[in-house]
Amino acid sequence: MDAQVRWDLILKERFDELLLRRQYAEIHTLLETDTEIIDQINDLAIARIMLSVCEQERAAGQCTLFEKVNNLDEIVCRYTVLMFYLRRMEFDIMDDSLDAFNQFLIVNQVSRQELFAVMYCGNIDREKVLQIIKDKMINGEIAI
C-alpha cells in the first residue's frame, strides 16, 4: 500500500514538472500510458478528462486549459468549482451566485469545452443544465 501512495505523489509531481516546462506531448503520454493507474488517482483522473478538453480547444484554435494553469491543483480546483456551480443550477439553488459564476468563467477564461466536460462528469440531468446554460448565454447572463 505504501508503494501505491508513493506512485500517487510521484505521478502528480511529474505532471506538475511537465506542466511547468509546457511539455504537453509528455503530459499526454503520462496520462494515457497506464490509464488504469491514472484513473485510480482522483486528481490525475480529472487531468485526464481535461486532456481531451485541451485537444478540442487546440483543434478549435483556442488557448488550451493546460496553457492557462500552473499546476495540477489549479486544474482540480477549476473542475471542482465549476462542478459545484453546475450542480447548483441543476438543483435550482443558484440564488445570487450566478454573478460569481460568471466572474469565475471570465477570470479563468473557461471555454465551452471545459464547461461541458465538467457538466458531463458532474451533472445527472445534463439536458436540463445544458438548456439553462444555453438560455443564460442567449440572455447574456453567461459569457463563454
Place this chain on the structure above:
Amino acid sequence: MTRSVKDKEVCFIICSNDQLYTEECLYYIAHLHVPDGYQINVLTIEDARSMTAGYNEGMCASDAKYKVYLHQDVFIINRNFIQDFLDVFEQDEKIGMIGMVGASRLSTAGIMWEGARQGALYNWKVRETKEVRMSDDVLTQVEVIDGFLMITQYDIPWREDLFDGWDFYDCSQSKEFARRGYKVVVPRQGKPWCIHNSGCVSLMNYDMERLKFIREYGEEIPAIKEKNAFKITVILTTYNRKIQLQDTLEWLSEVDGIANIIIADNGSTDGSADWLSSQSYEYLWFDEGVQGYGKLWNAVLENFETEDYIVFMEAGVYPEKGSLLELISALHTENAGTANPVTNYYDDDGSRITGRDVLAMFAQNSRIQQNRKMTQKTLFSNWRIWAIKRNVFNKVGRFREELKSPEDVLTDYTIRMIQNNLEQTVCRRACAWESFRRGEEIYAGTELWREEDRTFMRAAWGMNYFNLRPNRALMKYIKEPSEREFKVLEVGCDLGATLFEIQSCYPNCQTYGLDINKAAVEIAKHTAIVKYGNIDELTIPFEEKFDYIIFGDVLEHLRHPEEVVRMCRELLHENGHIIASIPNVMHISVMEELIEGRFRYSDVGLLDRTHIHLFTYYEIMTLFENAGFEVKDINGTVFDISGRQREIMNILLKLSENTEAWMYETFQYTVKAQKR
C-alpha cells in the same frame, strides 16, 4: 450533571479538512426546509484526529436531539430532508439511527459492500455522477449503514477507544446502537436524498480497522457466526510425493474450518502408503492399480461420510489459513457449483504468490480491495484445489469413471454443472500456493490418460476441444466503465468461456455467441445468447448491433476473412471494435521448418490443419485496412526461442529491410480495430 436535550433542534456535524467542499456542503444545508418550530445549527470540526474523535467532539458540544453526521463531500439535495427523517423517527422510537445506504447483512469478512445493500444515492465518481439505487422499496432495518451520512436521535458515544482512523466507525456505531436495543434503518427515498463524492479512497489502514471491528463485534455478526460453524471435509489426493504429502498435512493442521481430511493415495510406489498406514490418520483410501481420478474421487465419496462442504486438493498445495472458509462462503448461493481460490498457476492475480510465506499478506491485500468483487464467475476450475457443496452431487451425479486425468474429470463435471445451471467462481478472498514446477507431472499416467480421455470426451460430447478458459488477452481490449450497458458478439465462441467472464466483469453487458459446433452451442446457451451459424456464409442469426465483435483464433479458419470483417462494419455500432487473435505464420518455428523443406500440419497450434488462411503482421494490417477498419492496437504473444532459431532469424533479418525481430518472435497477434 445531565444536559437537557433540545427536542426541536437538529445539528449537522461535519469533520472538515477541505474548505471548498465544506462550504459547498454547508450551502446545501442552508437551503433545506426547516420544519416549523425546529432550529438547525452546524458544527464543523476542523482537522479531527479521527472520525470517532471528531464526531464525539461534535456530539458533546451539541444539545440537539437530532444529529446529522456527514462527510464534507456529501450534498443534501432533498430540500425536505429534515421533515422526511423526522417522519421516520416518529414511526418507531426504537429507531436509533438512519442511513442513506446500508447492508442488511455484513459479509463474513465484515465488509459492507460485499453483500446486498439498501438505499439510494447519487454517486459522484470523477468521470460520472449517476444514480445508484439498491433495494429502496420500503423502510428497511439493516445491520450497518454507510458513514457518509448518519442521522441519530439518541447520543451514543463513538468508539474513539477502538477506531482511531477513518474506517469502520460507521459499522461500529451501527453495532453500538444495536447493542443498546435500537434499530438502524435505511428509509425509502424515492429520488436519492444526497450526492456523495465516492472517488478513489485510501484504504491504507482499512484492514487493520476491519480486524478490530471483527474482534469487537464478531459474535454479533450473523454471517461470521455462521461461517465459523461451517465444517469442511478435505479430500487430499497424492501420488509419489511423500515429502510434500507430509508437509501439506502439517500445514493443513493450521488451516481453519477443516473437520476431517480423507487422504486418497493414487497408487504411490514411493513409500507414501506405508508412511500413511503407520500414522494415526482415520480416513485413508488406497487406490489399487492406479485407476485414475474418476474412480478415485468416486470411491472416496462412496466409502466415507463427508461434511456439507468438500475441498478437493492435491498434496503440495498450500491454502492460506482462512481461505477454505472463504471458499465455502462463496458456495452459499443456490446455484453455486464450484469455488476456486486464486493460486500462482490459476488466475493472473496469483502471479504475486511466490511461496507459502507471502500467502497471509496476499490474502490480506486481496480482502481489502474495495473495487474487487468477492467472487468472479468463470467456467474453468482448477483441479488441484477446488471446493464444492456436497448436495451438488445429488443434482449432477458422480464423476465419470471412464475419465482418468483430473483435468478431464473436472472439465467433464464442469460441463455437466453448466448444463444444470450451476456456476463456477473464483473467490478472490481465498488463495493458495501450488508448490509444483510449471508442467510438472503430478499424477500417474499423465499423457496416456489424457489421450484416452480425449477419445472418450469426443465421443461423449461431440466436440474436439473443451476450452473453459477465457481469452483474457482479448478481454483486456474491452475498456468500459464497469456499469455500462453494451453488447458483445463472439464469433466462434466455443463453450462461451470468454463471454461468460466478460459478463461477469460487466454485469450490464449483453453477450452473444455464434459457433458452428451444435454441441458447443447447446452448452454455451447456458452462459450467453448463443446461436448456431457459419459466419463464412456472410450472414448471422442476430438482429442486434454490437459494440465489440470478437474473433478469437477464428479468422484463419475462414474462407472469406476479409469479406467477413467487412460485413462486421454493418453489425457494429458507430465507433465499434473488432477484437481478434490471429496466429503468425512468420513465426521463427515455421521458418525453421521451411528452410528444412518442411511445412507439417498438426492438430493444434500455428499450423493447425484446419487453417485456411495464413497471416503475417502486414497481412493482418492489410486485412483490416481493406475491410474499413483502423487498427488501434496490436500486440503479440512471444515465447522463448532456441539458439538455432535466433541464428536463423538474424540471417533472415539481414535479407530484408521490411522485417524486424519481433515479427519472427511473435507467435500470435492480438488486434483491436475500430470501424472507420
